[in-house]
Amino acid sequence: MTSYGAEARARFVPEPPKRAGRTPFERDRGRIVHSAALRRLSAKTQVLGPGFDDFVRNRLTHSQEVAQVARELGASLGCDPDIVDSAALAHDLGHPPFGHNGEVALDALAASCGGFEGNAQTLRLLTRLEAKTFGPDGASVGLNLTRGTLAACIKYPWRRGESPGGGAKFGVYEDDLPVYTWVRADAAPFVRPIEAQVMDLSDDIAYSVHDVEDGVVGGWFDLTDDLQLAQVCAVARDWYLPDADDARLGAALDRLQALPEWPTTRFDGSRRSLAAIKSLTSALIGRFAVAAQSATMQRWGDGPLVRFDADLEVPVATLDEITILKSIAAHHVMLADDRTANLVAQRDLLTALVAALLEREGRDLDTDLAADFATAPDDAARLRVAVDQVACLTDVSAPLWAQRLGL
Template sequence: MPADDAFDRYDDTAAERLVVEPPKRVDAPVRTPYERDRARVVHAASSRRLAAKTQVVGPQSDDFVRNRLTHSLEVAQVARDLSRALGSQPDVAETAALAHDLGHPPFGHNGERALADVSHACGGFEGNAQTLRLLTRLEAKTFTEGPDGRSVGLNLTRATLDACTKYPWERASEGPDALKFGVYADDRPVFDWMRVDAPARRQCLEAQVMDLADDVAYSVHDVEDGIVAGRLDLTALDRPAVWDTLRAWYLPGARDADLDLVLDGLCAVGSWPTASYDGSRRHLAALKNLTSDLIGRFCGDVQQATFAAGDGPFVRYRASLVLPERTLLEIAVLKGIAAHYVMQAVDRVAALEHQRELLTELVAVLCDRGPDALDRPYADDWRAAADDAARLRVVVDQVASLTDASAVARHDRLTAT
């Protein structure tokens, strides 16, 4: 469906911004509000920093492995294609995909766990909630009017911000030990503006597309990275061990027999390898064909199931994605393979522990040193903070903004004796 037709399916409320912006100069290129959103995320400093943040293994460890930026670009491609096929606005889904990991701290999910552990006093830490905070506060582009105006971040449209929200609820609604939530308490006003008239706790269709594209991309690409790194061989999988890992990480109730059937189905894909990877161009090409076939399989099955469930239109809250059970299990099997052979590999355990200790110590020393040890924007936030909890949130914002290398360098500099 042409993009113009998709654009017409979004009303004026979807295109609203927190701060009304003046018209662009008459000789400027004509772009939709959602195309402007995409450009703002592409040009954001937070996007550039993703190139030096861990996806699965550190970006400094190998030239081939994905970092957070390359992963986000791949998610964006999947999201755009699926959105266009469904007839929704592809720029909204693509921008959400480009932005979905902006809030991730150094060292990926491992760093996220470390910051969650040290931030209970200020409401916890969650990468998706941090993404909303970046887009609406920390990534400076637009301010409210007046000398005392406040930052509203990139001032994205309501539809795009909503599409970036993977978990549309606050931690308080889940309990103090909640691991997944999409907004911190002091960002609740912008969240409420964004979610006006939205069904409680429901992702919009474009957020569902982003979420699926993320799952598809990292399930397939983490396996690809693991193969090239020599950590796993799809022709010699230890199924019982992989299934134990899959249950521990993702699907506690999954049965061996069901998982065996699902893997057998994946093995029947024509490009599934029949020989161990040898690093040759022929095997590299075959591996790329496998990733392409798997992504097409997953997205095609979801598209067909979604069309079969209703007539649409497939935008905002007027429809939902339908994920077939087989597709969910196939994605989970790939995740389980990567988790078993890559994420929980023995040689990574010590490194992961060191990363968590480093971030914990860095938060502590920054809290002790205060604004003199913070970058100027965060030093200003520290001085404006009302209490210790607010100051802790500032420190967490600062640490989350760092790349892997800059976190190590700052920790070493501040803890040197």
């Protein structure tokens, strides 16, 4: 922690340490681990929804795996391991029911109050909705994490419409700007600390590898089959790398298929085939993390590399390999016909829930959010509260709420 100054250890509302021997960043991680928002991730979609299969990941197990990758990669560069661990555990807290499909629905619903974005919702949870500490004015400041940890949690450090790359992602709603401005006080515009970059890459590594593992074990495709490269490359350009051509992405797949751990026999559910796919996931995670570590240290030195002292360097070849894996899972699982048929029904459910909560003037909201609704100054603020409520639900509880409200 000696590389982190007082500005990184500061909290929005100052508070004394409660137990000797714990760093501020260890306390941050403990607060996230014990949060209700983290527990809810166990019933939220990663790729396949809760209840589909006992093997596949949910948002909670995915977040735990991201945290493991981030902690080791961050520590190898000299980052405080608890900061990157916390950022990884928190990175999906703001995701609503039904994954990215739920984000699409809530963003459309929230157009008049600033839209919806899972990453902005994460910041809102950490600094407002997940109450632990209150300011002098009596308002919740959420978990009151340190500036260093909160900065690492902000994946997109800009407001809606300000993305330097022109994308739709953003990291803060207008009414959360005071704490966001405090977090970013020592940061240049659009620049992320290296801890946030480690979290982001670890997320890509984890879900590129594990979504493929889930797809194979779930029987959606097999790595010894024709993986339909042309279609997979089209998905890669549409979703991830617009400028990547088939030859470049095909070369990335060739490199991965040449690995000694790449399966040569079909997955059949036996212990031997389970061990083979697990061996592949371990090899891939190590390959990607070591490539980033080596490139970063070659560019910036041995470290410790913390905060805004360096950027994470990821070789283009590594990005291509991660992208081709993500695109294989997207093409064979997320875009499969029997998966897409249910997406409209999911969006309709969330739309109906928000409408019902507003029509019933907040009477059905959780107690804390009902208080927010009662003090909201206008329709836009009341809409934001209704969206906060629906975003807090899970794939399991959202249909139950709809049933209870007679939808």
